Amino acid sequence: MHNTIHKSKTLALLLLCLITAFTATAQAPTQKKLDGIIAKVDNHVILRSELEFSYLQFLAQSKQQPSAQTEAMKCDILKSMVQEKLLLARAEIDSVVVEETAITGELNRRIDYLASQVGGTERLEQYYNKSIKQLRDELRRSVRNQMVSEKMQRDITEKVTVTPKEVRRYFNQIPADSLPYFSSEVQLSHIVKYAEVSRQQKQAARQKLEEIRARIVAGEDFATLAREYSEDPGSAEAGGELGFFKKKELVPEYEAAALRLEPGQMSNVIESMFGFHLIQLIERKGQEFNTRHILIKPATERVDVQDAIAALDSVRTLIVNDSISFAKAAKDFSDDKNTKDNGGTIISRMTGNSYIPMDEVEPSIFFVIDTMKVGDVSKPVSFTTPDGREAARIIMLRYKSAPHLANMRDDYQKIAAAALAQKRDKAVDEWFRKNINTVFIEIDPEYDQCKVLDLTQ
Numbered sequence: 001m002h003n004t005i006h007k008s009k010t011l012a013l014l015l016l017c018l019i020t021a022f023t024a025t026a027q028a029p030t031q032k033k034l035d036g037i038i039a040k041v042d043n044h045v046i047l048r049s050e051l052e053f054s055y056l057q058f059l060a061q062s063k064q065q066p067s068a069q070t071e072a073m074k075c076d077i078l079k080s081m082v083q084e085k086l087l088l089a090r091a092e093i094d095s096v097v098v099e100e101t102a103i104t105g106e107l108n109r110r111i112d113y114l115a116s117q118v119g120g121t122e123r124l125e126q127y128y129n130k131s132i133k134q135l136r137d138e139l140r141r142s143v144r145n146q147m148v149s150e151k152m153q154r155d156i157t158e159k160v161t162v163t164p165k166e167v168r169r170y171f172n173q174i175p176a177d178s179l180p181y182f183s184s185e186v187q188l189s190h191i192v193k194y195a196e197v198s199r200q201q202k203q204a205a206r207q208k209l210e211e212i213r214a215r216i217v218a219g220e221d222f223a224t225l226a227r228e229y230s231e232d233p234g235s236a237e238a239g240g241e242l243g244f245f246k247k248k249e250l251v252p253e254y255e256a257a258a259l260r261l262e263p264g265q266m267s268n269v270i271e272s273m274f275g276f277h278l279i280q281l282i283e284r285k286g287q288e289f290n291t292r293h294i295l296i297k298p299a300t301e302r303v304d305v306q307d308a309i310a311a312l313d314s315v316r317t318l319i320v321n322d323s324i325s326f327a328k329a330a331k332d333f334s335d336d337k338n339t340k341d342n343g344g345t346i347i348s349r350m351t352g353n354s355y356i357p358m359d360e361v362e363p364s365i366f367f368v369i370d371t372m373k374v375g376d377v378s379k380p381v382s383f384t385t386p387d388g389r390e391a392a393r394i395i396m397l398r399y400k401s402a403p404h405l406a407n408m409r410d411d412y413q414k415i416a417a418a419a420l421a422q423k424r425d426k427a428v429d430e431w432f433r434k435n436i437n438t439v440f441i442e443i444d445p446e447y448d449q450c451k452v453l454d455l456t457q
Contacts, residue, residue: 036049037444039078039444040442042085042089051077075449079452082443082452084149086432086436088145089439102147106143112386113349131234131237133243156427156428166419166423170419171419179406181406182401183359184358184401184403185356186355186361186398187398188395188398189396190396191330191333191344192334192391193334193335193391193393194389194391195307196308205276205298206296209278213278226292229296242290242293244285244290253270254277254293265281266280267279277293280292305382315329316380316394329344344396369395377395380393380394
């Protein structure tokens with residue numbers, strides 16, 4: 001496959017470094033770190049352990065063994081890490097920042113994704129031997145750095161475009177024996193309904209928390225009861241303490257209740273999307289505030305997904321009878337906030353777009369769409385969301401391609417995206433050449449053979 005048909009070299013390596021830096025910060029305690037600074041870019045440093053960890057991640061992802069050839073990749077990884085630090089250094093000079101609310105949102109998405117991969121937040125905490133709060137605190141800096149770097153790159157490449165002529169030239173430069181082979185791909189949309197807990201289950205959760213509140217009013221310690229009863233695995237062991245947050249970083253109901261409190265004061269029972277909370281304000285510091293809470297979730301063992309299936313069956317009937325479009329139904333009825341406003345379109349986590357190779361379709365969807373025709377809408381099927389909620393969904397097969405070699409007729413958008421990525425890559429390289437002497441850079445002589453500062457390669 002042609003090296004740049006999916007993503008440019010610089011961006012791919014930079015992404016690899018950023019992802020591994022994110023993971024390395026929270027790696028399991030068995031991961032032995034090697035000490036030592038091997039590069040400095042103004043106030044930013046690169047540790048030997050970070051490079052080694054990124055290199056090991058590359059070997060694992062590419063299923064290769066260490067060799068002279070893969071050692072050369074270590075130099076490429078180091079170059080990308082230095083380039084990332086240069087982006088960060090220039091961002092400080094140019095006052096490029098990312099809003100804290102955006103950082104918190106991205107951090108939460110990543111924590112949720114990691115949790116979904118290992119079977120939930122409790123398993124994630126067990127794997128890293130750290131609370132969710134500790135993981136968030138440790139990973140926030142990595143996420144901020146990545147988002148600032150990405151913003152810098154967007155600023156550098158925002159005016160870069162490609163013409164149809166450039167796309168054809170790019171495609172014609174790919175040797176015939178190197179044309180990529182695309183497996184069958186699909187485009188899918190879904191409408192999701194969550195199974196709801198009953199009013200009685202909600203009332204039981206509220207009553208339990210009211211009883212805990214009464215014990216605190218009577219003199220028992222809030223933090224002690226949080227450790228014993230709170231169902232928030234990220235804060236319970238810390239006595240319910242969440243740490244400092246700015247406005248709009250927490251769900252609105254929680255924030256509104258917390259900001260009405262004085263330090264040491266406790267709220268009434270409040271409800272959010274996560275369940276029922278008791279909140280105690282610990283401290284205000286400028287625009288930030290620190291709270292602790294006790295979370296009680298309504299029991300879900302008696303959740304019946306049949307109501308959700310029945311509701312979706314009615315929605316499907318409207319769609320099949322052309323009484324409403326699938327996109328309008330998704331906007332009006334879907335509980336999936338990530339897709340309801342884009343017609344229910346499912347976006348691949350691997351590629352970031354809506355065209356998903358069949359071998360990457362999750363099994364619970366694969367067996368539903370396997371015999372469907374383009375335009376068909378499935379009957380409601382039950383499933384479990386990544387965060388463990390019981391739900392049902394209907395799925396529309398919007399597009400399905402046959403396996404084929406890349407060609408301009410069927411794959412113009414992909415080829416154009418690859419050509420644009422290559423052109424943006426060149427723009428970023430040119431930016432590095434112009435800015436490499438505007439900051440202090442020092443590389444350990446051990447890595448002289450990498451020629452990190454030689455951007456002509």
